[in-house]
Amino acid sequence: MPERGRETPVLWLERVRSEDIDSVGGKGASLGEMTSAGLPVPPGFVVTAETYRWFIEETGIAEELFEAVDVDADDSTALADAEARAEELILGTDMPDGLREEILEAYADLDDGEAFVAVRSSATAEDLPDASFAGQQETFLNVTGEDLVERVKECWASLFTRRAIYYRQEQGFAHRDVDIAVVVQRMVDAEKSGVMFTSHPSTGDDRIIIEAAWGLGEAVVSGSVSPDNYVIDRETGEIIEETIADKKTMMVKDPETGETVEREVEADRREARVLDSDEIERLIELGETAENHYGDPQDVEWALVDGEVFMLQSRPITTISDPEAAAGVTDGSGTFEEQEGSDGSMLMKGLGASPGIVSGPVRVVRKLDQLDKVGEGDIIVTEMTTPDMVPAMKRAAGIVTDEGGMTSHAAIVSRELGVPAVVGTGEAASTLSDGQVVTIDGDKGTITEGAAEEETTEEDRLEEIRPQNPVKPMTATEVKVNVSIPEAAHRAAQTGADGVGLLRMEHMILSTGETPDHYVEHHGADAYIEEIVNGVREVAEEFYPRPVRVRTLDAPTDEFRSLEGGEDEPHEHNPMLGYRGIRRSLDRPEVFGHELEAFRRLFDMGYDNVEVMLPLVNDAEDVLRARKLMENAGIDPEKRSWGVMIETPASALSIEELAEAGIDFASFGTNDLTQYTLAVDRNNGNVADRFDELHPAVLNLIGEVIETCREHDVATSICGQAGSKPKMVDFLVNEGVSSISANIDAVRDVQHEVKRVEQKLLLDSVR
Incomplete structure (x- = not known):
């Protein structure tokens, strides 16, 4: 083991500073800086990156490990084998006795070795630009005793997930040059917890935003509970806006098992104010201390127990617009x-x-x-x-x-x-x-x-021009975002959406300037598949682990005809009613198979947040034929999330048969559903005034589909233009839709409208 690592296999947080990032990783360095600034950070230590390096070299597994993960990043099978072999090598190798004892001795100094601790990976490369694999390392909560050693090894092994291997290969990072540290920190049995932004996260103005809920912070961060929201004028300390939410559940530590569990909030606390004025004042004070120490507005996670506030994490706010570039x-x-x-x-x-x-x-x-x-x-x-x-x-x-x-x-x-x-x-x-x-x-x-x-x-x-406010109201109905092109993924993710309700595949293909057949003929099937993989991956990576629903190819023939190879496309009087969507895919199974192969590769890379959506289906036969092709491509419909677009009256009226065919979700494409129900071409100015997504006939179809899907445990969504309209949002929430996907510029408004409708429904139910 290197001399420093041998002398100090662990570093206590009070000794850690930002310049130690190579030894303690980004997370460890941040916690050390917070501790040095006098902020109330739960005590803990870091198993250093040098310790990981010493372990793999001292036990003799280093060369075999690096050889195992040196694979072709585009070979999904090789990636899976590499991940499995790396895990086998690290977890299957005993921790040397001396190192085990030193880690457990450090643990014993935390409350005489009886503390529940959180064990978190802290990759030394995670603060590099675009090092998006960093978020894939492990976190373990409420760990005690001898289990700590195994959890440390599992954090080390997480350095070699498929996605991490793929990322480093693509970015040119050598696996042997990347180390990993592990933070071990005493758990805080929070009575209250939440997040705080020391400046407005979109504009940077002097408003502090605090969100608070009962119990552990996992509930707020994961979005499983609607927290109270306090907006404070920084200069005066006055609360200028306050929203007291109905907090139905909370996350707590089970006193018997030590596991984190969900509990119902007592009736008298559900709509009670979480923070009193003294607690808000204390949080503001700590937030300003953190901001002054770092020199930038901060996004802070905090917890409160027995009247004492603890700071669990602090990171710069990255979504603030540049006022000079924004004015005028x-x-x-x-x-x-x-x-x-x-x-x-x-x-x-x-x-x-x-x-x-x-x-x-x-x-x-x-x-x-x-x-x-x-x-x-x-x-x-x-x-x-x-x-x-x-x-x-x-x-x-x-x-x-x-x-x-x-x-x-x-x-x-x-x-x-x-x-x-x-x-x-x-x-x-x-x-x-x-x-x-x-x-x-x-x-x-x-x-x-x-x-x-x-x-x-x-x-x-x-x-x-400001990005959508990432401090979104928590709602039972998920609010997602529509994405047409991968380049918009970052801006879409800044909205705080719960995922992508519609990612259009055709833009990835049409932007090549060639029809699928022409592209495959001149560049090969693998190049075509990679065009799809790269486009979807860009969005899936930005949103991970939030779901990204990808619609298979749905371009009408007139759009294909303008591309190279388009001279072979049929001439249709009304292409919107013609050779497109699933009907084209089923008619050309070889081309459709390339799309499905792209999905399979994405799944093998670890992008389990990708969902498959089939457009313009009419009946169960369409779905069953597509399902068979998915299975032939190596996609297990029982393990992957897939569903259909409801864009025709036929599909709406056949929803029970579609549900029985095994779909996981049904998503309304209101643009097509409206024009096909009302016989109105939405792009024809002569009848544009008759195009009405809120027409009773359209709403009846949507309502019946939602009701049937609820009976069959099938999720429902809307991804058409109408999902951004308040009246449609009101209707859908009242009907019980699972999610609403809006355009990027409308996500924030839809989030607040959903919250308003849900609160009204709740009040009506208790009257």
Whole structure:
């Protein structure tokens, strides 16, 4: 063992500082810094990274271990074998007696060796940029006695999960260069617990936000209970907003087994205020101490027992917008100044599809080969956008289209990218000219001449572009988010959504510029599969372990026809009613099989949060045939979560047979369900006023599906545009839907609307 490691197999937290991160890892260094700052941190120690290194070298397993995990990251079978072999080597090797004794001696110094402790991995690489495998290491609660040694070894073994191996291979990290430390810390039997943000997590303004619930903090962090929410003015200490929740359950330690269990909260405490004014004052004081010590606003986990507050974790808040980059109206040069010659006269009006106000030079795009002229800060003006225009859309400051509505490609992608957009102008592409400076208002749907004459206030601009508030209200109905393109995953995750209710696979394929058949023919099936794997993985990684529901390919023939190889696509009078969705997949099982192989590889990599969703099914026969193809691809429908889109009246009326076919969930695609129920083309301006997702016929179908699914223990969701509308949210929550998936810009509003409806239902039930 290296000299320092041999002398100090463990380091007590009071001796740890930030410069010890190579020995104690990110988590250990943070706890040590908090201790040194005088914050009340539960006592504990770190089994150092050098100790792990000494163990694998002293016992002679190091070379075999590193050889076992040096595998092809794209070979899912090899990854699984590597994980199993690494675990076998580490857990199957006895801890040397001297090291075992030293760890247990340190444990004995915690309350005479009778303490319940938390054992947590602390990877030395976890604070590297994008080191997202770090969150995959282990945590064990309420550990006692000799079990501690085995839990330490399990933390070491967690350094070699499939996902961790894959990540390091992809990022170029050598396995032998990565070590791991283990934090051992006395458990706090919290009577009250929660989280605190020392500044507003979106804007950084001087508002402290505290969430609190009864019992252990796992309930608040996991979202299993709705906590009280206190918003405090930092300057005055005054509570400016207070929400006292109905706290039905709490997490506590079972006094007999020591395990963490869920208990019902006593009736007289369910709606009682968790924190008194003195406790809030003490938390504010500790939060400010932590912020002053680190120099940045902090996200703090805390626990309170016998009147004493303990700090369990503190980390910087990473979601605060830059006020200087957020204030005012931007022009195409990236500044927020008024341009000369602006007169503010309105040129045309459309539908405000993505919020925000932006100014810049127009770039009219009539053909795909004109996309290269779109630069940073330009305004794309086109008849309508397509998936292969996404790279240019990401460069643009704003988007204007002649056609489309709130469910058009331009509208959906613009909202996900946070780019202001106006759609359905009817004449922009033929009226505006290249280089012409305009201002678009994505709220009002207006396009005016020149740059904006008046800048919006800083607060207005912040409200337009700030990320969704990650301090979300806890609700029984899950609120998820729709994602069209993988590049929007990070912004989507910042909403605090409970997962992804709809990830569209077709954008990953169409962005290649080739039809699936053409791509496979010219690049090979494996390359095609990897396009899907890489796109889905980017979102699954960002949200892990929250679920990500991926819809299999559902592109109409007219979208395929514009791609290379599209000349073989059939010409259809109405492609939306034609050769798309599951009907195309079942007709072309070889291509569909590539999609399923991508899912299988993702599952083998450890992305167990990925769910498979089949679009445009009509009946049980569709589902059973697709299920058989899943099984043929090596996907076990009994172990993986999969389900269907309810987009046709036929599927809604066949829901009982679909449930009996084994689906785990049914998700409403209200855009299609509405147009097929009402015989209204949602993109046809002549009948657009008849498109109504709240039509009684549509609601009746949705209500009956939810009721039947509840009888069969099948989850229900909505991922169509209507899921972002308050009236639809009210209806769905009252009907008992399992989850609602909203557009990125609407998640926060839907979260609060769901909470309001649920609280009203609760009050009505007790009256």
